[in-house]
Amino acid sequence: MTKVHSASxxxxxxxxFLKNIAIDAVIFGFHDNQLKVLLIExxxxxxxxxxxxxxxxxxxxxxxxxxxxxxxxxxxDIFLEQFYVFGDYSRYNPTQFKIIMSxxxxxxxxxxxxxxxxxxxGYYALVDFTQAKPMPAAIxxxxxxxxxxxxxxxxxxxxxxxxxxxxTLRSNLDQKLIGFNLLPQDFTMGDLQKLYETILxxxxxxxxxxxxxxxxxxxxxxxxxxxxxxxxxxYLYRFRSAKRVSE
Amino acid sequence: MTKVHSASxxxxxxxxFLKNIAIDAVIFGFHDNQLKVLLIExxxxxxxxxxxxxxxxxxxxxxxxxxxxxxxxxxxDIFLEQFYVFGDYSRYNPTQFKIIMSxxxxxxxxxxxxxxxxxxxGYYALVDFTQAKPMPAAIxxxxxxxxxxxxxxxxxxxxxxxxxxxxTLRSNLDQKLIGFNLLPQDFTMGDLQKLYETILxxxxxxxxxxxxxxxxxxxxxxxxxxxxxxxxxxYLYRFRSAKRVSE
DNA sequence: TTCTATTGTAACATAATGATACAATAATAA
DNA sequence: TTATTATTGTATCATTATGTTACAATAGAA
Numbered sequence: 001m002t003k004v005h006s007a008s009x010x011x012x013x014x015x016x017f018l019k020n021i022a023i024d025a026v027i028f029g030f031h032d033n034q035l036k037v038l039l040i041e042x043x044x045x046x047x048x049x050x051x052x053x054x055x056x057x058x059x060x061x062x063x064x065x066x067x068x069x070x071x072x073x074x075x076x077d078i079f080l081e082q083f084y085v086f087g088d089y090s091r092y093n094p095t096q097f098k099i100i101m102s103x104x105x106x107x108x109x110x111x112x113x114x115x116x117x118x119x120x121x122g123y124y125a126l127v128d129f130t131q132a133k134p135m136p137a138a139i140x141x142x143x144x145x146x147x148x149x150x151x152x153x154x155x156x157x158x159x160x161x162x163x164x165x166x167x168t169l170r171s172n173l174d175q176k177l178i179g180f181n182l183l184p185q186d187f188t189m190g191d192l193q194k195l196y197e198t199i200l201x202x203x204x205x206x207x208x209x210x211x212x213x214x215x216x217x218x219x220x221x222x223x224x225x226x227x228x229x230x231x232x233x234x235y236l237y238r239f240r241s242a243k244r245v246s247e
Numbered sequence: 248m249t250k251v252h253s254a255s256x257x258x259x260x261x262x263x264f265l266k267n268i269a270i271d272a273v274i275f276g277f278h279d280n281q282l283k284v285l286l287i288e289x290x291x292x293x294x295x296x297x298x299x300x301x302x303x304x305x306x307x308x309x310x311x312x313x314x315x316x317x318x319x320x321x322x323x324d325i326f327l328e329q330f331y332v333f334g335d336y337s338r339y340n341p342t343q344f345k346i347i348m349s350x351x352x353x354x355x356x357x358x359x360x361x362x363x364x365x366x367x368x369g370y371y372a373l374v375d376f377t378q379a380k381p382m383p384a385a386i387x388x389x390x391x392x393x394x395x396x397x398x399x400x401x402x403x404x405x406x407x408x409x410x411x412x413x414x415t416l417r418s419n420l421d422q423k424l425i426g427f428n429l430l431p432q433d434f435t436m437g438d439l440q441k442l443y444e445t446i447l448x449x450x451x452x453x454x455x456x457x458x459x460x461x462x463x464x465x466x467x468x469x470x471x472x473x474x475x476x477x478x479x480x481x482y483l484y485r486f487r488s489a490k491r492v493s494e
Numbered sequence: 495t496t497c498t499a500t501t502g503t504a505a506c507a508t509a510a511t512g513a514t515a516c517a518a519t520a521a522t523a524a
Numbered sequence: 525t526t527a528t529t530a531t532t533g534t535a536t537c538a539t540t541a542t543g544t545t546a547c548a549a550t551a552g553a554a
Contacts, residue, residue, distance in 0.1 A: 018267040018364065021267055021268055021366055055366070058336050060334060060336050061335065062334065082332055085329055086308075087307060087308020087309065088307045089305050117265065117304065119368075171422075175422075188501095189501085189502090190500085206501085206502095207544080208544080210502075210503085211503085211541095212542080225551095228551090230498065230500085231551060232499080232500055233500090233552095234502085235501085235502085436532085437532085452513065453532085453533095454513080454533085454534070455511060455513080459511080474521090475520090476521070476531070477530060478519070478530040478531035478532070479518060479519040479520060479531055479533080480521095480532080481533085482532085495554100496553100498551105498552090498553080498554090499550100499553105500550090501550080501551105502548090502550105503548090504547085505545085505546080506543105506546095507542100507543075507544070508542080508543070508544090509540100509543085510539100510541065511541085512537105512539065513536100513537085513538075513539090514535105514536080515534100515535085516533105516534090516536100517532105517533090517535100520529100521529090521530095522529080522530105524526080524527075524528085
Protein backbone atom coordinates (compact mmCIF):
# COMPACT_ATOMS: atom_id res chain seq x y z
CA MET A 1 0.00 0.00 0.00
CA THR A 2 2.40 2.57 -1.12
CA LYS A 3 2.63 3.79 -4.61
CA VAL A 4 0.27 6.68 -4.98
CA HIS A 5 -0.04 7.72 -8.59
CA SER A 6 -0.65 11.29 -9.59
CA ALA A 7 -4.04 12.70 -8.61
CA SER A 8 -5.21 12.80 -12.21
CA UNK A 9 -4.38 9.18 -12.80
CA UNK A 10 -6.60 7.75 -10.12
CA UNK A 11 -9.99 9.15 -9.26
CA UNK A 12 -11.53 9.19 -5.82
CA UNK A 13 -13.39 5.94 -6.29
CA UNK A 14 -10.34 4.11 -7.58
CA UNK A 15 -12.06 3.26 -10.84
CA UNK A 16 -9.90 0.93 -12.89
CA PHE A 17 -8.16 -0.66 -9.90
CA LEU A 18 -9.01 -3.54 -7.59
CA LYS A 19 -10.15 -2.37 -4.17
CA ASN A 20 -8.50 -3.12 -0.85
CA ILE A 21 -5.45 -4.76 -2.47
CA ALA A 22 -1.98 -3.28 -2.78
CA ILE A 23 1.41 -4.55 -3.80
CA ASP A 24 4.58 -3.72 -1.88
CA ALA A 25 7.95 -4.52 -3.37
CA VAL A 26 11.21 -5.11 -1.55
CA ILE A 27 13.79 -4.51 -4.26
CA PHE A 28 17.20 -5.84 -3.24
CA GLY A 29 20.50 -4.78 -4.71
CA PHE A 30 24.11 -5.60 -3.80
CA HIS A 31 26.97 -3.12 -3.88
CA ASP A 32 30.19 -2.56 -1.92
CA ASN A 33 29.55 -5.76 0.03
CA GLN A 34 26.28 -4.36 1.29
CA LEU A 35 22.71 -5.47 0.70
CA LYS A 36 20.63 -2.51 -0.45
CA VAL A 37 16.91 -1.84 -0.54
CA LEU A 38 15.18 0.64 -2.78
CA LEU A 39 13.04 3.15 -0.88
CA ILE A 40 10.93 6.07 -1.98
CA GLU A 41 10.21 9.27 -0.11
CA UNK A 42 6.80 10.92 -0.40
CA UNK A 43 6.98 14.50 -1.55
CA UNK A 44 7.18 17.06 1.20
CA UNK A 45 6.58 14.60 4.02
CA UNK A 46 9.94 13.04 4.88
CA UNK A 47 8.04 9.75 4.95
CA UNK A 48 9.92 6.77 3.52
CA UNK A 49 8.25 3.67 2.12
CA UNK A 50 8.66 0.65 -0.11
CA UNK A 51 7.75 1.08 -3.75
CA UNK A 52 4.24 -0.17 -4.29
CA UNK A 53 1.14 0.04 -6.37
CA UNK A 54 -2.24 -1.33 -7.25
CA UNK A 55 -3.70 -3.88 -9.64
CA UNK A 56 -5.57 -2.76 -12.71
CA UNK A 57 -9.00 -4.24 -13.26
CA UNK A 58 -7.88 -6.50 -16.08
CA UNK A 59 -4.25 -6.98 -15.13
CA UNK A 60 -2.61 -10.16 -13.81
CA UNK A 61 -1.37 -9.83 -10.24
CA UNK A 62 2.19 -10.81 -11.15
CA UNK A 63 2.17 -8.44 -14.12
CA UNK A 64 1.11 -5.63 -11.82
CA UNK A 65 4.02 -6.43 -9.50
CA UNK A 66 6.43 -6.47 -12.43
CA UNK A 67 5.07 -3.14 -13.62
CA UNK A 68 5.46 -1.62 -10.16
CA UNK A 69 9.07 -2.75 -9.89
CA UNK A 70 10.18 -1.94 -13.42
CA UNK A 71 8.69 1.55 -13.17
CA UNK A 72 11.05 2.22 -10.26
CA UNK A 73 14.14 0.49 -11.52
CA UNK A 74 14.08 0.84 -15.28
CA UNK A 75 14.62 -2.85 -16.04
CA UNK A 76 12.36 -5.37 -17.72
CA ASP A 77 13.91 -8.76 -16.97
CA ILE A 78 13.61 -8.96 -13.21
CA PHE A 79 13.65 -11.77 -10.68
CA LEU A 80 10.45 -11.24 -8.76
CA GLU A 81 8.54 -13.43 -6.36
CA GLN A 82 5.66 -13.24 -3.91
CA PHE A 83 6.72 -13.94 -0.36
CA TYR A 84 3.87 -13.03 2.02
CA VAL A 85 0.55 -11.26 2.28
CA PHE A 86 0.32 -8.67 5.02
CA GLY A 87 -3.26 -8.43 6.16
CA ASP A 88 -3.48 -7.51 9.82
CA TYR A 89 -6.17 -5.00 10.61
CA SER A 90 -3.65 -3.10 12.73
CA ARG A 91 -1.87 -2.06 9.52
CA TYR A 92 -4.74 0.25 8.75
CA ASN A 93 -3.66 3.85 9.27
CA PRO A 94 -5.54 6.31 7.06
CA THR A 95 -4.16 9.45 8.72
CA GLN A 96 -0.69 8.69 7.35
CA PHE A 97 -2.12 8.60 3.86
CA LYS A 98 -4.04 11.82 4.41
CA ILE A 99 -0.72 13.49 5.20
CA ILE A 100 0.91 12.05 2.09
CA MET A 101 -1.94 13.11 -0.17
CA SER A 102 -2.32 16.52 1.41
CA UNK A 103 1.38 17.26 0.99
CA UNK A 104 0.88 16.42 -2.66
CA UNK A 105 -1.86 19.03 -2.99
CA UNK A 106 -4.84 16.66 -2.90
CA UNK A 107 -7.02 16.96 0.15
CA UNK A 108 -8.96 13.70 -0.04
CA UNK A 109 -12.52 13.17 1.16
CA UNK A 110 -12.83 10.72 4.03
CA UNK A 111 -14.33 8.06 1.79
CA UNK A 112 -11.49 8.25 -0.73
CA UNK A 113 -10.60 4.71 -1.81
CA UNK A 114 -6.95 5.13 -0.76
CA UNK A 115 -8.07 5.84 2.79
CA UNK A 116 -9.77 2.44 3.00
CA UNK A 117 -8.13 -0.60 4.47
CA UNK A 118 -5.62 -2.43 2.24
CA UNK A 119 -4.23 -5.93 2.22
CA UNK A 120 -0.71 -5.86 0.86
CA UNK A 121 0.87 -8.58 -1.22
CA GLY A 122 4.61 -8.61 -0.60
CA TYR A 123 7.00 -9.24 -3.49
CA TYR A 124 10.76 -9.29 -3.40
CA ALA A 125 12.92 -8.50 -6.39
CA LEU A 126 16.61 -9.19 -6.97
CA VAL A 127 18.27 -6.82 -9.39
CA ASP A 128 21.73 -6.09 -10.75
CA PHE A 129 22.75 -2.92 -8.94
CA THR A 130 24.98 -1.86 -11.82
CA GLN A 131 22.08 -1.99 -14.28
CA ALA A 132 19.32 -0.57 -12.11
CA LYS A 133 18.35 3.06 -12.59
CA PRO A 134 16.21 4.22 -9.68
CA MET A 135 13.44 6.43 -11.03
CA PRO A 136 11.30 8.62 -8.77
CA ALA A 137 7.72 9.41 -9.78
CA ALA A 138 6.17 12.85 -9.61
CA ILE A 139 4.90 12.43 -6.08
CA UNK A 140 8.25 11.29 -4.68
CA UNK A 141 11.03 13.50 -3.40
CA UNK A 142 13.46 10.66 -3.91
CA UNK A 143 13.91 7.06 -4.95
CA UNK A 144 17.20 5.64 -3.73
CA UNK A 145 19.15 2.67 -2.48
CA UNK A 146 19.68 2.30 1.27
CA UNK A 147 21.90 -0.08 3.13
CA UNK A 148 19.80 -2.68 4.84
CA UNK A 149 21.67 -1.81 8.00
CA UNK A 150 20.97 1.90 7.70
CA UNK A 151 17.41 2.31 6.59
CA UNK A 152 15.36 5.32 7.63
CA UNK A 153 12.17 4.74 9.60
CA UNK A 154 9.47 3.49 7.22
CA UNK A 155 5.73 4.09 7.18
CA UNK A 156 3.27 1.47 8.40
CA UNK A 157 4.72 -2.02 8.79
CA UNK A 158 7.18 -1.62 5.93
CA UNK A 159 10.18 -2.34 8.15
CA UNK A 160 8.64 -5.68 9.05
CA UNK A 161 7.96 -6.35 5.38
CA UNK A 162 11.65 -5.83 4.62
CA UNK A 163 12.63 -8.19 7.45
CA UNK A 164 10.28 -10.88 6.22
CA UNK A 165 11.59 -10.45 2.68
CA UNK A 166 15.13 -10.89 3.97
CA UNK A 167 14.11 -14.04 5.84
CA THR A 168 12.64 -15.41 2.62
CA LEU A 169 15.73 -14.47 0.63
CA ARG A 170 17.92 -16.28 3.17
CA SER A 171 15.96 -19.48 3.17
CA ASN A 172 15.62 -19.49 -0.62
CA LEU A 173 19.28 -18.74 -1.24
CA ASP A 174 20.53 -22.31 -1.03
CA GLN A 175 17.35 -24.03 -2.03
CA LYS A 176 16.67 -22.19 -5.22
CA LEU A 177 19.61 -20.66 -7.07
CA ILE A 178 18.69 -17.03 -6.99
CA GLY A 179 21.76 -15.25 -5.66
CA PHE A 180 23.19 -14.55 -9.05
CA ASN A 181 20.32 -12.22 -9.87
CA LEU A 182 22.01 -9.73 -7.57
CA LEU A 183 25.33 -9.83 -9.43
CA PRO A 184 26.39 -8.45 -12.80
CA GLN A 185 26.72 -10.93 -15.65
CA ASP A 186 30.38 -11.69 -14.95
CA PHE A 187 31.73 -12.08 -11.44
CA THR A 188 34.43 -13.83 -9.47
CA MET A 189 33.99 -16.62 -6.98
CA GLY A 190 35.01 -14.12 -4.32
CA ASP A 191 32.18 -11.79 -5.34
CA LEU A 192 29.68 -14.61 -5.08
CA GLN A 193 31.00 -15.72 -1.70
CA LYS A 194 30.84 -12.19 -0.32
CA LEU A 195 27.25 -11.94 -1.54
CA TYR A 196 26.36 -15.17 0.25
CA GLU A 197 28.19 -14.07 3.39
CA THR A 198 26.39 -10.75 3.40
CA ILE A 199 22.95 -12.25 2.92
CA LEU A 200 23.45 -15.08 5.40
CA UNK A 201 25.40 -12.85 7.76
CA UNK A 202 28.09 -15.43 8.44
CA UNK A 203 31.54 -16.37 7.23
CA UNK A 204 31.89 -19.26 4.83
CA UNK A 205 34.96 -21.40 4.21
CA UNK A 206 36.41 -20.58 0.84
CA UNK A 207 37.38 -24.06 -0.42
CA UNK A 208 34.08 -25.63 0.60
CA UNK A 209 32.08 -22.79 -0.93
CA UNK A 210 33.95 -22.99 -4.22
CA UNK A 211 33.63 -26.75 -4.40
CA UNK A 212 29.91 -26.69 -3.62
CA UNK A 213 29.04 -23.95 -6.10
CA UNK A 214 31.07 -25.48 -8.91
CA UNK A 215 29.56 -28.91 -8.21
CA UNK A 216 26.15 -27.43 -8.99
CA UNK A 217 27.25 -27.20 -12.59
CA UNK A 218 25.45 -23.95 -13.21
CA UNK A 219 28.46 -21.74 -13.78
CA UNK A 220 30.61 -21.42 -16.83
CA UNK A 221 34.08 -19.99 -16.70
CA UNK A 222 34.59 -16.95 -18.87
CA UNK A 223 37.92 -17.04 -20.71
CA UNK A 224 39.28 -13.66 -19.73
CA UNK A 225 40.34 -13.01 -16.18
CA UNK A 226 39.63 -10.14 -13.91
CA UNK A 227 42.62 -8.00 -13.12
CA UNK A 228 43.51 -5.23 -10.72
CA UNK A 229 44.99 -6.65 -7.53
CA UNK A 230 48.55 -7.41 -6.55
CA UNK A 231 47.95 -11.12 -6.55
CA UNK A 232 46.83 -14.02 -8.68
CA UNK A 233 43.90 -13.01 -10.90
CA UNK A 234 40.65 -14.87 -10.25
CA TYR A 235 38.55 -16.40 -13.00
CA LEU A 236 35.37 -14.70 -14.09
CA TYR A 237 32.21 -16.79 -14.03
CA ARG A 238 28.80 -16.45 -15.60
CA PHE A 239 25.55 -18.23 -14.83
CA ARG A 240 24.24 -20.48 -17.54
CA SER A 241 20.53 -20.30 -16.82
CA ALA A 242 18.40 -17.24 -17.43
CA LYS A 243 16.80 -15.15 -14.73
CA ARG A 244 13.41 -16.23 -13.55
CA VAL A 245 10.36 -14.11 -12.97
CA SER A 246 8.00 -15.53 -10.38
CA GLU A 247 6.41 -18.89 -11.23
CA MET B 248 -13.16 -17.29 -3.98
CA THR B 249 -15.39 -19.99 -2.87
CA LYS B 250 -17.32 -19.85 0.28
CA VAL B 251 -20.59 -18.14 -0.39
CA HIS B 252 -22.46 -17.46 2.80
CA SER B 253 -26.23 -17.54 2.94
CA ALA B 254 -27.96 -14.78 1.01
CA SER B 255 -29.10 -13.06 4.15
CA UNK B 256 -25.61 -12.91 5.55
CA UNK B 257 -24.08 -10.94 2.71
CA UNK B 258 -25.83 -8.18 0.84
CA UNK B 259 -25.42 -7.36 -2.80
CA UNK B 260 -22.74 -4.73 -2.20
CA UNK B 261 -20.69 -6.97 0.06
CA UNK B 262 -20.98 -4.56 2.95
CA UNK B 263 -18.78 -5.71 5.82
CA PHE B 264 -16.26 -7.54 3.63
CA LEU B 265 -13.15 -6.48 1.75
CA LYS B 266 -13.72 -6.28 -1.99
CA ASN B 267 -11.95 -8.30 -4.66
CA ILE B 268 -10.18 -10.53 -2.12
CA ALA B 269 -11.00 -14.12 -1.32
CA ILE B 270 -9.38 -16.89 0.65
CA ASP B 271 -9.14 -20.46 -0.62
CA ALA B 272 -8.07 -23.22 1.72
CA VAL B 273 -6.47 -26.53 0.83
CA ILE B 274 -7.17 -28.65 3.90
CA PHE B 275 -5.03 -31.78 3.94
CA GLY B 276 -5.74 -34.91 5.91
CA PHE B 277 -4.08 -38.34 5.99
CA HIS B 278 -5.94 -41.63 6.26
CA ASP B 279 -5.42 -45.20 5.01
CA ASN B 280 -2.03 -44.19 3.59
CA GLN B 281 -3.72 -41.61 1.39
CA LEU B 282 -3.46 -37.84 1.35
CA LYS B 283 -6.93 -36.33 1.43
CA VAL B 284 -8.30 -32.92 0.56
CA LEU B 285 -11.51 -31.44 1.87
CA LEU B 286 -13.88 -30.33 -0.90
CA ILE B 287 -17.31 -28.77 -0.85
CA GLU B 288 -20.09 -29.18 -3.39
CA UNK B 289 -22.35 -26.24 -4.15
CA UNK B 290 -26.02 -27.04 -3.68
CA UNK B 291 -27.82 -28.29 -6.73
CA UNK B 292 -24.93 -27.67 -9.13
CA UNK B 293 -22.63 -30.67 -8.88
CA UNK B 294 -19.81 -28.12 -8.80
CA UNK B 295 -16.93 -28.96 -6.47
CA UNK B 296 -14.60 -26.39 -4.95
CA UNK B 297 -12.14 -25.68 -2.19
CA UNK B 298 -13.54 -24.25 1.02
CA UNK B 299 -13.12 -20.52 0.97
CA UNK B 300 -14.38 -17.24 2.23
CA UNK B 301 -13.91 -13.53 2.56
CA UNK B 302 -12.28 -11.11 4.97
CA UNK B 303 -14.41 -9.03 7.29
CA UNK B 304 -13.75 -5.31 7.31
CA UNK B 305 -12.03 -5.35 10.68
CA UNK B 306 -10.66 -8.86 10.68
CA UNK B 307 -7.02 -9.93 10.34
CA UNK B 308 -6.30 -11.84 7.15
CA UNK B 309 -4.89 -14.85 9.01
CA UNK B 310 -7.84 -14.84 11.40
CA UNK B 311 -10.20 -14.90 8.46
CA UNK B 312 -8.37 -17.90 7.05
CA UNK B 313 -8.53 -19.66 10.41
CA UNK B 314 -12.25 -18.93 10.63
CA UNK B 315 -12.85 -20.28 7.13
CA UNK B 316 -11.01 -23.50 7.90
CA UNK B 317 -12.37 -24.13 11.38
CA UNK B 318 -15.93 -23.57 10.17
CA UNK B 319 -15.48 -26.51 7.80
CA UNK B 320 -13.51 -28.82 10.02
CA UNK B 321 -14.72 -28.17 13.54
CA UNK B 322 -11.26 -27.70 15.05
CA UNK B 323 -9.64 -24.64 16.59
CA ASP B 324 -5.95 -25.46 16.85
CA ILE B 325 -4.98 -25.82 13.22
CA PHE B 326 -1.70 -25.66 11.33
CA LEU B 327 -2.40 -23.08 8.66
CA GLU B 328 -0.09 -21.17 6.33
CA GLN B 329 -0.28 -18.92 3.32
CA PHE B 330 1.39 -20.40 0.27
CA TYR B 331 0.53 -18.34 -2.79
CA VAL B 332 -1.74 -15.62 -4.13
CA PHE B 333 -3.63 -16.49 -7.29
CA GLY B 334 -4.28 -13.33 -9.22
CA ASP B 335 -4.39 -13.99 -12.95
CA TYR B 336 -7.13 -12.14 -14.76
CA SER B 337 -7.97 -15.37 -16.58
CA ARG B 338 -9.35 -16.75 -13.29
CA TYR B 339 -12.30 -14.39 -13.62
CA ASN B 340 -15.40 -16.36 -14.51
CA PRO B 341 -18.61 -14.73 -13.25
CA THR B 342 -20.99 -17.07 -15.08
CA GLN B 343 -19.92 -19.96 -12.87
CA PHE B 344 -20.89 -17.92 -9.84
CA LYS B 345 -24.20 -16.95 -11.35
CA ILE B 346 -24.96 -20.65 -11.67
CA ILE B 347 -23.99 -21.32 -8.07
CA MET B 348 -26.07 -18.43 -6.73
CA SER B 349 -29.03 -19.14 -8.97
CA UNK B 350 -29.13 -22.78 -7.88
CA UNK B 351 -29.26 -21.44 -4.34
CA UNK B 352 -32.34 -19.38 -5.10
CA UNK B 353 -30.62 -16.00 -5.41
CA UNK B 354 -30.63 -14.53 -8.88
CA UNK B 355 -27.91 -11.89 -8.55
CA UNK B 356 -27.84 -8.59 -10.42
CA UNK B 357 -24.89 -8.25 -12.81
CA UNK B 358 -23.12 -5.79 -10.52
CA UNK B 359 -23.35 -8.09 -7.49
CA UNK B 360 -20.03 -7.93 -5.65
CA UNK B 361 -19.50 -11.70 -5.89
CA UNK B 362 -19.60 -11.43 -9.67
CA UNK B 363 -16.63 -9.06 -9.65
CA UNK B 364 -13.07 -10.19 -10.12
CA UNK B 365 -11.35 -11.75 -7.10
CA UNK B 366 -7.75 -12.27 -6.13
CA UNK B 367 -7.47 -15.40 -4.05
CA UNK B 368 -5.04 -15.91 -1.19
CA GLY B 369 -4.17 -19.58 -0.94
CA TYR B 370 -3.76 -21.21 2.49
CA TYR B 371 -2.98 -24.80 3.25
CA ALA B 372 -3.99 -26.51 6.46
CA LEU B 373 -2.77 -29.77 7.98
CA VAL B 374 -5.27 -31.47 10.25
CA ASP B 375 -5.62 -34.68 12.19
CA PHE B 376 -8.05 -36.73 10.12
CA THR B 377 -9.30 -38.57 13.18
CA GLN B 378 -10.27 -35.32 14.91
CA ALA B 379 -11.66 -33.40 11.95
CA LYS B 380 -15.41 -33.23 11.54
CA PRO B 381 -16.28 -31.99 8.04
CA MET B 382 -19.22 -29.62 8.30
CA PRO B 383 -21.22 -28.49 5.27
CA ALA B 384 -22.87 -25.06 5.27
CA ALA B 385 -26.43 -24.41 4.15
CA ILE B 386 -25.46 -23.76 0.56
CA UNK B 387 -23.42 -26.94 0.18
CA UNK B 388 -24.73 -30.34 -0.81
CA UNK B 389 -21.66 -31.91 0.74
CA UNK B 390 -18.38 -31.32 2.47
CA UNK B 391 -16.12 -34.36 2.32
CA UNK B 392 -12.61 -35.75 2.09
CA UNK B 393 -11.32 -36.86 -1.31
CA UNK B 394 -8.19 -38.76 -2.15
CA UNK B 395 -5.72 -36.44 -3.79
CA UNK B 396 -5.49 -39.03 -6.55
CA UNK B 397 -9.24 -39.17 -7.09
CA UNK B 398 -10.58 -35.64 -6.90
CA UNK B 399 -13.60 -34.56 -8.90
CA UNK B 400 -13.21 -31.75 -11.40
CA UNK B 401 -13.05 -28.45 -9.53
CA UNK B 402 -14.32 -25.00 -10.44
CA UNK B 403 -12.01 -22.25 -11.67
CA UNK B 404 -8.31 -22.91 -11.10
CA UNK B 405 -8.87 -24.84 -7.88
CA UNK B 406 -7.13 -27.94 -9.18
CA UNK B 407 -4.02 -25.86 -9.81
CA UNK B 408 -4.32 -24.40 -6.32
CA UNK B 409 -4.30 -27.90 -4.84
CA UNK B 410 -1.23 -28.79 -6.91
CA UNK B 411 0.62 -25.72 -5.77
CA UNK B 412 -0.32 -26.43 -2.16
CA UNK B 413 1.05 -29.94 -2.51
CA UNK B 414 4.29 -28.57 -3.96
CA THR B 415 4.59 -26.28 -0.97
CA LEU B 416 3.84 -29.09 1.46
CA ARG B 417 6.53 -31.22 -0.16
CA SER B 418 9.23 -28.61 0.00
CA ASN B 419 8.32 -27.60 3.55
CA LEU B 420 8.15 -31.15 4.83
CA ASP B 421 11.84 -31.56 5.58
CA GLN B 422 12.67 -27.93 6.14
CA LYS B 423 10.05 -27.13 8.70
CA LEU B 424 8.72 -29.97 10.84
CA ILE B 425 5.10 -29.94 9.88
CA GLY B 426 4.29 -33.53 8.98
CA PHE B 427 3.12 -34.45 12.44
CA ASN B 428 0.16 -32.09 12.14
CA LEU B 429 -1.38 -34.71 9.86
CA LEU B 430 -1.09 -37.51 12.41
CA PRO B 431 -2.96 -38.24 15.62
CA GLN B 432 -1.18 -37.49 18.88
CA ASP B 433 0.41 -40.92 19.19
CA PHE B 434 1.83 -42.76 16.19
CA THR B 435 4.46 -45.30 15.26
CA MET B 436 7.60 -44.67 13.28
CA GLY B 437 6.00 -46.70 10.52
CA ASP B 438 3.01 -44.36 10.42
CA LEU B 439 5.29 -41.37 10.11
CA GLN B 440 7.34 -42.98 7.39
CA LYS B 441 4.26 -43.89 5.39
CA LEU B 442 3.09 -40.30 5.70
CA TYR B 443 6.40 -39.02 4.36
CA GLU B 444 6.41 -41.58 1.59
CA THR B 445 2.90 -40.65 0.55
CA ILE B 446 3.59 -36.93 0.50
CA LEU B 447 6.94 -37.20 -1.23
CA UNK B 448 5.70 -40.02 -3.47
CA UNK B 449 8.83 -42.10 -3.03
CA UNK B 450 10.11 -44.96 -0.92
CA UNK B 451 12.39 -44.17 2.00
CA UNK B 452 14.89 -46.48 3.68
CA UNK B 453 13.61 -47.45 7.08
CA UNK B 454 16.83 -47.35 9.14
CA UNK B 455 17.92 -44.03 7.67
CA UNK B 456 14.49 -42.51 8.18
CA UNK B 457 14.29 -43.64 11.79
CA UNK B 458 17.79 -42.39 12.59
CA UNK B 459 17.18 -39.03 10.97
CA UNK B 460 13.84 -38.39 12.64
CA UNK B 461 15.04 -39.47 16.07
CA UNK B 462 18.20 -37.33 15.69
CA UNK B 463 15.96 -34.28 15.40
CA UNK B 464 15.14 -34.75 19.06
CA UNK B 465 11.54 -33.67 18.64
CA UNK B 466 9.89 -36.97 19.47
CA UNK B 467 9.29 -38.54 22.82
CA UNK B 468 8.62 -42.20 23.24
CA UNK B 469 5.32 -43.00 24.88
CA UNK B 470 5.63 -45.82 27.40
CA UNK B 471 2.87 -48.05 26.14
CA UNK B 472 3.25 -49.88 22.88
CA UNK B 473 0.89 -50.27 20.02
CA UNK B 474 -0.40 -53.77 19.55
CA UNK B 475 -2.36 -55.71 16.99
CA UNK B 476 0.02 -57.35 14.53
CA UNK B 477 1.63 -60.76 14.51
CA UNK B 478 5.07 -59.30 15.04
CA UNK B 479 7.16 -57.20 17.34
CA UNK B 480 5.15 -54.25 18.62
CA UNK B 481 6.47 -50.83 17.61
CA TYR B 482 6.90 -47.96 20.04
CA LEU B 483 4.42 -45.14 20.05
CA TYR B 484 5.83 -41.65 19.65
CA ARG B 485 4.50 -38.19 20.32
CA PHE B 486 5.76 -34.80 19.18
CA ARG B 487 7.05 -32.55 21.89
CA SER B 488 6.33 -29.17 20.35
CA ALA B 489 2.88 -27.73 19.91
CA LYS B 490 1.20 -27.17 16.59
CA ARG B 491 1.86 -23.91 14.89
CA VAL B 492 -0.63 -21.61 13.23
CA SER B 493 0.85 -19.47 10.48
CA GLU B 494 3.56 -16.99 11.50
C1' DT C 495 64.04 -10.38 -9.05
C1' DT C 496 61.86 -10.79 -4.70
C1' DC C 497 57.88 -10.04 -1.97
C1' DT C 498 52.92 -10.07 -0.91
C1' DA C 499 48.25 -11.09 -1.11
C1' DT C 500 45.02 -13.87 -3.02
C1' DT C 501 43.44 -17.74 -5.88
C1' DG C 502 42.67 -22.65 -7.21
C1' DT C 503 42.71 -26.99 -5.63
C1' DA C 504 44.66 -31.13 -3.40
C1' DA C 505 44.47 -33.73 0.74
C1' DC C 506 42.78 -35.20 4.88
C1' DA C 507 39.21 -35.20 8.83
C1' DT C 508 34.71 -35.33 10.21
C1' DA C 509 29.83 -35.71 9.66
C1' DA C 510 25.75 -37.10 7.22
C1' DT C 511 23.40 -40.33 4.55
C1' DG C 512 22.73 -44.86 2.02
C1' DA C 513 22.49 -49.79 2.47
C1' DT C 514 22.84 -54.40 4.57
C1' DA C 515 22.35 -57.46 8.32
C1' DC C 516 20.49 -59.42 12.29
C1' DA C 517 18.65 -60.08 16.93
C1' DA C 518 14.22 -59.07 19.45
C1' DT C 519 9.40 -60.01 19.81
C1' DA C 520 3.98 -60.15 19.50
C1' DA C 521 0.61 -62.79 17.62
C1' DT C 522 -0.58 -66.97 15.18
C1' DA C 523 -0.62 -71.78 14.22
C1' DA C 524 1.02 -76.37 15.07
C1' DT D 525 3.87 -74.98 24.87
C1' DT D 526 6.65 -74.31 21.07
C1' DA D 527 7.77 -73.20 16.34
C1' DT D 528 6.65 -69.88 12.77
C1' DT D 529 6.18 -65.41 10.73
C1' DA D 530 6.28 -60.66 9.93
C1' DT D 531 7.95 -56.53 11.48
C1' DT D 532 10.68 -53.61 14.57
C1' DG D 533 14.97 -51.51 16.55
C1' DT D 534 19.50 -50.86 15.84
C1' DA D 535 24.37 -52.11 14.84
C1' DT D 536 27.59 -52.03 11.17
C1' DC D 537 29.78 -50.83 7.13
C1' DA D 538 29.87 -48.09 2.59
C1' DT D 539 29.39 -43.99 0.33
C1' DT D 540 28.86 -39.24 -0.11
C1' DA D 541 28.97 -34.62 1.54
C1' DT D 542 30.99 -31.13 4.19
C1' DG D 543 34.62 -28.93 7.27
C1' DT D 544 39.54 -27.82 7.56
C1' DT D 545 44.35 -27.41 6.59
C1' DA D 546 47.90 -26.92 3.39
C1' DC D 547 50.30 -25.40 -0.49
C1' DA D 548 51.62 -24.32 -5.24
C1' DA D 549 50.41 -20.71 -8.76
C1' DT D 550 50.56 -15.96 -9.99
C1' DA D 551 49.60 -10.65 -10.87
C1' DG D 552 51.21 -6.69 -9.42
C1' DA D 553 54.20 -3.89 -6.27
C1' DA D 554 58.59 -3.14 -4.04
